[in-house]
Amino acid sequence: MTKNIVALLLAGGVGSRLNILARHRAKPAIVFAGTFRIIDFTLSNIANCGIEVVGVLTQYKPLSLMEHIDHGRPWDLFGRTRLVEILPPKTGEAGSDWYKGTSDAVYQNIDFLEDYAPSTVLIVSGDHIYNMDYQSVIAQHHANNADVTVCLVRVPLDQAHQFGLATIGRRNRIRSWIEKPPVPENNLASMGVYVFNASVLKKALLRTAKRKGTDFARDIIPILIRRKQVFGYVFDGYWRDVGTLDAYWRANMDIIVPGSGLKLRTWNVKTNNHVKGKIGDSPSAYIDKQAHIVNSLISKGCVIKGSVENSILSPGVHIARGARIINSIIFHDAHIADNCRIDKCIIDKNACIEQATSIGEGSPARNRRYPKHMTQGITIIGKRARIKKNLRIGKHCIITPDAVVEKNCRSGTTV
Amino acid sequence: MTNVLALVLAGGHVEELLCLTERRAKSALPVFGIYRIIDFVLSNLMHAGIEKVGILSQYRPHDLVSHIDTGEHWDYVGRQREIRILPPYRGLHRADWYRGTADAVYQNIAFIEECQADHVLIASADHVYRMDYRPLLQFHIDHKADATVCFTPQKVQSKRFGYGIIEHDRLVGYIEKPDTPPSKMISMTLYAFKRSFLLEILKTNAGESSHEFGKDILPYIVKHSSVAAYQYRGYWAYARTIDSYYRTNMDLLEEKINIVDWQIRTNLIERSKKKDRLPAYINGLARNSVISDGCIIEGSVINSILSPGVHVAPGGQLLDCIIFHDTCIGKNSKLQKVICDKDAVIGDDVSIGHDGEQVPSRKFKGLLASGISVIGRTVQVPHNTSIGANTVVYPGVRISDPMIKAGETLR
Numbered sequence: 001m002t003k004n005i006v007a008l009l010l011a012g013g014v015g016s017r018l019n020i021l022a023r024h025r026a027k028p029a030i031v032f033a034g035t036f037r038i039i040d041f042t043l044s045n046i047a048n049c050g051i052e053v054v055g056v057l058t059q060y061k062p063l064s065l066m067e068h069i070d071h072g073r074p075w076d077l078f079g080r081t082r083l084v085e086i087l088p089p090k091t092g093e094a095g096s097d098w099y100k101g102t103s104d105a106v107y108q109n110i111d112f113l114e115d116y117a118p119s120t121v122l123i124v125s126g127d128h129i130y131n132m133d134y135q136s137v138i139a140q141h142h143a144n145n146a147d148v149t150v151c152l153v154r155v156p157l158d159q160a161h162q163f164g165l166a167t168i169g170r171r172n173r174i175r176s177w178i179e180k181p182p183v184p185e186n187n188l189a190s191m192g193v194y195v196f197n198a199s200v201l202k203k204a205l206l207r208t209a210k211r212k213g214t215d216f217a218r219d220i221i222p223i224l225i226r227r228k229q230v231f232g233y234v235f236d237g238y239w240r241d242v243g244t245l246d247a248y249w250r251a252n253m254d255i256i257v258p259g260s261g262l263k264l265r266t267w268n269v270k271t272n273n274h275v276k277g278k279i280g281d282s283p284s285a286y287i288d289k290q291a292h293i294v295n296s297l298i299s300k301g302c303v304i305k306g307s308v309e310n311s312i313l314s315p316g317v318h319i320a321r322g323a324r325i326i327n328s329i330i331f332h333d334a335h336i337a338d339n340c341r342i343d344k345c346i347i348d349k350n351a352c353i354e355q356a357t358s359i360g361e362g363s364p365a366r367n368r369r370y371p372k373h374m375t376q377g378i379t380i381i382g383k384r385a386r387i388k389k390n391l392r393i394g395k396h397c398i399i400t401p402d403a404v405v406e407k408n409c410r411s412g413t414t415v
Numbered sequence: 416m417t418n419v420l421a422l423v424l425a426g427g428h429v430e431e432l433l434c435l436t437e438r439r440a441k442s443a444l445p446v447f448g449i450y451r452i453i454d455f456v457l458s459n460l461m462h463a464g465i466e467k468v469g470i471l472s473q474y475r476p477h478d479l480v481s482h483i484d485t486g487e488h489w490d491y492v493g494r495q496r497e498i499r500i501l502p503p504y505r506g507l508h509r510a511d512w513y514r515g516t517a518d519a520v521y522q523n524i525a526f527i528e529e530c531q532a533d534h535v536l537i538a539s540a541d542h543v544y545r546m547d548y549r550p551l552l553q554f555h556i557d558h559k560a561d562a563t564v565c566f567t568p569q570k571v572q573s574k575r576f577g578y579g580i581i582e583h584d585r586l587v588g589y590i591e592k593p594d595t596p597p598s599k600m601i602s603m604t605l606y607a608f609k610r611s612f613l614l615e616i617l618k619t620n621a622g623e624s625s626h627e628f629g630k631d632i633l634p635y636i637v638k639h640s641s642v643a644a645y646q647y648r649g650y651w652a653y654a655r656t657i658d659s660y661y662r663t664n665m666d667l668l669e670e671k672i673n674i675v676d677w678q679i680r681t682n683l684i685e686r687s688k689k690k691d692r693l694p695a696y697i698n699g700l701a702r703n704s705v706i707s708d709g710c711i712i713e714g715s716v717i718n719s720i721l722s723p724g725v726h727v728a729p730g731g732q733l734l735d736c737i738i739f740h741d742t743c744i745g746k747n748s749k750l751q752k753v754i755c756d757k758d759a760v761i762g763d764d765v766s767i768g769h770d771g772e773q774v775p776s777r778k779f780k781g782l783l784a785s786g787i788s789v790i791g792r793t794v795q796v797p798h799n800t801s802i803g804a805n806t807v808v809y810p811g812v813r814i815s816d817p818m819i820k821a822g823e824t825l826r
Contacts, residue, residue, distance in 0.1 A: 034694040035708070044690075074691075256696070268690040273683040280458070280678030284448035284707035284721070285695055293701055299694035300449070300708050301675075313694065 005138065006118040007051045008087075008109070010102055010192070011039055011126035012059035017244045019373050020382045020400055021348065026058065027243070028126035029065040031331050033255055033264060034299045034314045037068055038242060039126045040271045043084075047075035048268050049135045051122065052082045055112050057105045059089055059098065067276060074272040087112060101214030102192075107205040113198065121201050123216070125192030129251050130239040131267040137195055137233045144171060147200040147228035150221060151193035153239045162241070163189035164217040168232040177222050188232070190217060191239060200228060238262050246376050249346060252312050252329050256295050275315070275332075282315050290321060306336070314349075328360075337389070347381040348401065354389035362394035365412040370398065419552060420532035421465045422523075423456055424516050424604070425540035426473035431656045431782055434791040434809045435756060442540035443478040444654065445739050447667050447674060448707040448722050450681045451482055452654060453540040457498075458679045461489040463548040465536065468498045469526055471519040476502060481686060488682045501526060515626030521617040527610065535613050537628070539604035543663050544651040545677040546605075551645050555607040558584060560643035562636055563607040566600035567651045575655050577602035577629045579644055586644040589637045591629040600644075602629065603651060612640065658785055661754060664720050664737050668703055685723075692723055699727065714744065728763070745798065752804065755790040762798035771803040771821020778824040783807065 015027030022030065028039035046054055054077055058065055072084030087109045089098050099105035106113075106123065113121060120141070122134055132151075141149040152166055161184050168188065169175045178184075194216065196204075204220050213219030224230050238261040242248040254260035275282070282301030287293065292307040301316035306323035316333035319325060323336045328345040335352045336342060342353065343360035353359065360379050367374055374380070374396050382401030387393065394411030403415045425442040435444060442453035453470075460468055468491060472479050479500075485491075486498030501523045503513055513519035520527070520537065527535060534555065536548060555563035564586055566579050578596045580588035590597060606628065608616075616636060625631050636642050650672060654660035666672055685692075692709030700715035709724040714731030722740040727733060730747035737754045744750065745763035752768045755761070768788045775784035783789075783805045790796070791810035800814060803821025808814065812825045819825065 035691070255693075264693060270689075271691045273691065279462075279680075280675070281449070281681050281683060283450075283674045283679075284705045284723075287697070287701040287704050287706055287716075289703045291701060293697040293699075295698045297694040297696055298706070315694075 004119040005051050005053075005122060006113060006116050006120075007046045007054045007122040007124060007134075008106055008113075009039070009042060009046065009054060009056045009124050009126045010105060011056050011062075011065060012099055012105060013125075013127050013243075014060045015127070015243060017373055018242075018248060019245060019370060020380060020398060021245070021248070021346065022061075023401060024061065024383055025064045026061045029061075029068060030242075030248070031314055032129065032242070032248075032252065034297050034312050035273075036269060036271045038129065039065065039068070040269050041129050041131070041267075042124050042126050043069070043075055044267075044269045045130075045132050045134060046122070046124065047077055047270065049133050051134070052077065053116050053118070054084045055087045055109060056084055056126070057087045057099065057109065059105070062086070062088060068272050070272050070274070074270050085112065101216075101219075103205060103208055103216045103220050104214035106201075106216075107209050110202065110205060113202070118198050121196045121198050123194045123196065127243060128191065128239060128241055129262070130191075130235070130237060131269075132193075132235055132237065132239075134193075134195075137193070140172075140233050141195045141231070144231045145229060146195070146231045147197050148221070148224055148230045149195040149233050150174060150230065151191040151235055152188045152232045153191050153235045155187050155189045157184060157187045160184035160187045160189060162243075164221070165189055166232055168234070172232045172234065174225050174230045174232050177225050179217050179222070188234070190221075191235060192217075194221075195233075200224070245346065245374050245378055245380065249329060249344075249376070249378050253310070253327070255312065256297060256310060288321075291319075301333075306338075306340075331383075344377050344395070345379050345381060348383040348385070350384045351381045352384075352386045353381070354387060356389055357387050357391045357393070359387070359393040359397075360395055361392065362411045364395055365410070367396040367398060367412045367414060369414045373398075418531070418533045419465050419536055420527065420530045420534070420610070421460050421468045421536045421538065422520060422527075423453070423460075423468060423470045423538055423540050424519065425453055425470050425479060426476075426513055426516075426519055429655065432654070432660060433657060433779065433782070433789055433807050435657075435660070435754070435789065437810065438792065439478040440472060440476060441654065442472075443482055444660070445722050446543060446654070446660075446664060448705050448720055449683075450679060451479075452543060453479065453482070454679050454681045455543050455545065455677075456538050456540050457483075457489045458677070459544075459546055459548055460536075460538075461491070461680065462678065463552075465548070466491075466496045467530060467532070469501045469523060470498060470540070471501050471513070471523065473503055473513045473519065476500070482682050484682055484684070489680050499526070515631075516628045517617060517620050517632050518626035520613075521621050521626065524614065524617060527614065530610075532610055535608045535610050537606045537608065541655070542603065542651060542653050544603075544649065545679070546647060546649060546651075551605075551647075552607055554584075554645050555643060558643040559641070560607075561609050561612040561640040563643040563645050564589070564633060565603040565605040565645045565647055567603050567647045567649075568599045569601045570599070572596050572599075577604075577633065581644040581646070584643055584645075586633075586637055586642040589633045591627075591634070600646070602633075603647065604629065607645075616640075657754065657783055657787055657789060661737065661752075661785075661787055665718075665735075667705060667720065668718055699729070704733075709741075714746075722757075739792075752786050753788045753790060756792040756794075756810070758793045759790050760793075760795045761790075762796055762800065764799045765796050765801070767796070767802040767806075768804045770801075771805065774803065774805055774821035776805045776807065776824060777822050779807070 011028040013027040015022035240251040254262035285302040288305040294309040299315040306319040320338040322339040337355040339356040341358040377395040398414040491498040577591040652663040695710040707723040714727040719736040724741035728746040731744040739757040742759040748765040772786035802819040809826040
C-alpha cells in the first residue's frame with residue numbers, strides 16, 4: 001500500500017525571519033523542545049504513516065541537517081527499500097541549478113520520482129510543528145478521485161496574511177485560492193502539504209518550468225484548481241508555522257503551557273540522539289542542592305544550581321548558583337554564570353553569559369535593524385557569543401554569533 | 416593498541432543482587448540513570464584504542480546483547496574494529512555451559528588463536544571505573560611478564576575479593592576470598608596475559624576440575640610463572656551486593672566521580688520505544704539528584720538517581736532512592752532508600768522504607784540490613800500500602816496485604 005507513495009520533504013528554507021538562529025543552519029535543523037529539531041516532526045509523521053521512500057530536498061546550509069538525518073536510521077528509514085535520500089541541487093544537466101523555489105526544487109529532482117515510479121507523491125514542507133497521519137489525507141485523496149489534495153488548517157485571522165488561503169466547497173473541493181493576501185478574508189491556510197497524482201505532478205512541473213514558474217503555491221496550485229480535481233483536507237490538530245522568532249518562542253512555550261493544544265508526550269516524534277563533537281554521551285541532568293525549578297524542561301547533561309522557571313533547556317546547559325532563568329529557551333552547552341538574570345531570551349549553542357549580567361529588562365523598544373522580527377520582547381543571543389559580567393542587555397536585542405559584548409545594550413540594539 | 420585482544424567477562428549470575436539480577440546479567444544493570452555497568456569497561460577499551468573485543472556472556476544475555484547491539488555505540492564497527500559476543504555453543508564433542516571464567520575463555524580458544532594479538536586483556540564487566548588501560552599494558556610489556564594482575568587498595572576488608580601479596584611489582588602470593596586478608600590489595604579482576612602463555616595455561620587448566628581465574632589460575636601461575644602486579648589507585652567501585660550497588664550509585668551524588676570527564680558511552684537507542692523521550696519536565700522540588708530524560712517530576716526528589724521516564728506525581732517524595740526506567744510513583748507516596756526496578760507502579764499514599772531500618776531481612780540476613788528496600792520489575796504496589804525497610808518484592812508478586820513488615824521478602 002505504501003510502496004507506491006514517495007514523500008518529498010522540502011527542507012531548503014533559509015528562514016531569514018528566524019534571524020541569527022538560521023545563520024549557521026537550515027531552518028528545519030533548528031532545535032525545538034530542547035532535544036528535537038524542527039524537521040523531526042515532519043520526518044516522524046512520514047515514517048509513522050508507513051511511507052518508505054523519502055527524498056529530502058536541501059539547499060541552504062545542509063550539513064547539520066544531513067548529519068542529523070543520518071541516512072534515515074533514527075526513523076527506521078534505512079534499508080534496501082526503506083530510505084531517506086538527500087537531494088541537494090546539482091549542476092551539469094539541462095535545467096539543473098540552485099533551487100529557485102519549491103516546485104523548481106521538485107522539478108530538478110524529477111528523475112528521483114521516475115526512479116521510484118510512485119503513483120502518488122506526498123510533498124511536505126519541513127518547517128512546521130504538528131502531528132498528522134498523512135494516510136488519512138491519502139485515503140481522502142483516493143476516495144475523491146482527486147488529482148491534488150492540499151492540506152489546510154485554520155489560523156488566527158491576524159496571521160492569515162502570511163499564508164496561502166483557500167475556500168472550499170462541496171466534498172472539500174477547493175473553490176478559490178489566494179497567496180498571502182495583504183487583507184485576508186478567510187483563515188483556511190495551506191500547510192504546505194500536498195498529495196499529487198504522480199502523472200499530474202509531472203505534467204504540471206514540466207509545464208510550469210517552461211513558463212519559468214518556480215513555486216507550488218504561486219505557480220502550480222492556482223492553475224490546477226481551474227483545470228483539475230483539487231481538493232482540500234482540513235486538519236484540525238495543533239499546527240504551527242515557526243518561521244518567526246515570536247512564533248518559534250511561542251510554540252516552544254506551548255509545550256509547557258497547559259491547554260495550549262501541543263501535547264508532545266502523545267506524539268511519536270523520533271530524533272537523532274547522537275551529538276557530534278562529543279566523545280562521551282551526556283550523563284543525566286544533575287540538579288544541585290540549591291536549585292529551584294518550576295514548569296521547565298531540563299535535558300540530559302544539564303547542571304542546574306540556580307533557578308529556572310517556565311523555560312526549556314537543551315542538553316549540556318549550565319546554570320550557576322543565584323542565576324535566575326525565566327521564560328527562556330537555551331540551546332546546547334550554553335553557560336549562565338552566577339547571579340545572572342535572563343528573561344524571555346533565546347540563547348544559542350555554546351553562548352556564555354558571565355556573572356551578574358541581566359538580559360531582557362528595560363523598555364520594549366523594537367530592534368532598530370529588524371523591527372519586524374521580534375515584537376514580544378524577546379532577546380536573542382547567537383552561537384558562541386560571550387556577554388561579559390555585570391552588564392545590562394535590554395529587550396529585542398540581537399547579539400550575533402561569536403560576538404563579545406563588553407558594554408550595556410539598550411533595548412533594540414544589534415551587536 | 417592493535418596487538419591487544421580484549422575479553423570481557425560478562426556472564427556471571429549473582430544471587431547477592433536479589434531480584435535486580437533475576438532476569439538480567441549483572442553487567443546489564445542500570446547505573447547512574449542511563450548507563451549499564453558494562454559501559455564502563457567498554458568505554459575504557461574504546462578510549463585505550465583496543466580494536467578487537469570479545470564478550471563472554473552466558474547468564475540471561477538478552478538485555479546485554481541488545482545493549483551492545485553492533486558495537487557501534489563504542490565505535491566498534493569496521494574492518495578491524497569489532498565487538499563479538501561469544502555465547503556458549505555446542506561443539507562436535509562437547510556441549511557445555513561455561514563452567515567458570517577460565518572455562519568461558521577456554522571454550523573460545525579458537526577465537527583467541529585466530530587473532531593476531533600478542534597480548535590478551537581480560538576484564539570483568541562488573542565494575543564501575545574509568546581507567547586508562549594503556550599504562551597497564553605498557554607495564555605488562557616492560558616487565559616482560561607472562562601475566563599482569565591489577566590490584567587496587569581497599570579500606571574495607573571483605574571476603575568477596577581476591578587478595579594479592581606484592582613485592583617490587585611482582586605478584587608473589589594470591590588468595591581468593593580468604594577469611595583473613597593478607598593485604599589491602601584486592602584484585603580488580605583485570606588481567607593482561609601474553610597470548611601464548613594464556614593459551615598454554617588454559618589448556619593445562621582444562622584438565623582440572625575447577626576453572627576459575629581467581630580460584631585456580633592465579634594461585635597456580637604465581638607459583639610457576641612470571642606474574643607482575645599493577646597497582647591502580649583511581650576510583651574503582653563494584654556492585655556485588657545491594658549495599659555496594661547502592662553505595663556506588665550514591666558516589667555520583669557525593670561528587671566522588673566526575674562523570675563528564677569520564678566520557679562514558681552507552682547505547683542511547685531504546686528499541687522498545689516508538690518515540691524519543693522529551694527532556695525531563697520538572698515542576699516540583701528536586702535537590703541533589705540525577706534526573707534523566709523523559710522524567711516527570713511533580714512531587715519532590717531528594718538525593719536520588721532517576722533513570723529515564725520516571726514519573727513522580729504531586730505530593731510524591733523520593734529520598735535517597737534509585738528508580739529505574741518508567742516507574743511511576745503515585746500521589747503522596749513516600750519512598751526512602753528504595754531501589755525500584757523498571758516499569759513498577761507505586762500507587763497513591765504508599766510508604767516504603769520508613770520503618771524498621773534496624774530489622775534485617777529474614778531471608779537474606781547478611782545481604783540486606785542497612786535499610787534498603789528493593790522493588791522488582793513491573794511490581795504493582797496498591798494504594799495505601801505500607802512497606803517496611805529491608806524488604807524485597809520480587810517481580811510477579813501480587814501485593815494484597817496493606818502492611819508489609821520490615822525485613823520481609825515477597826516472592
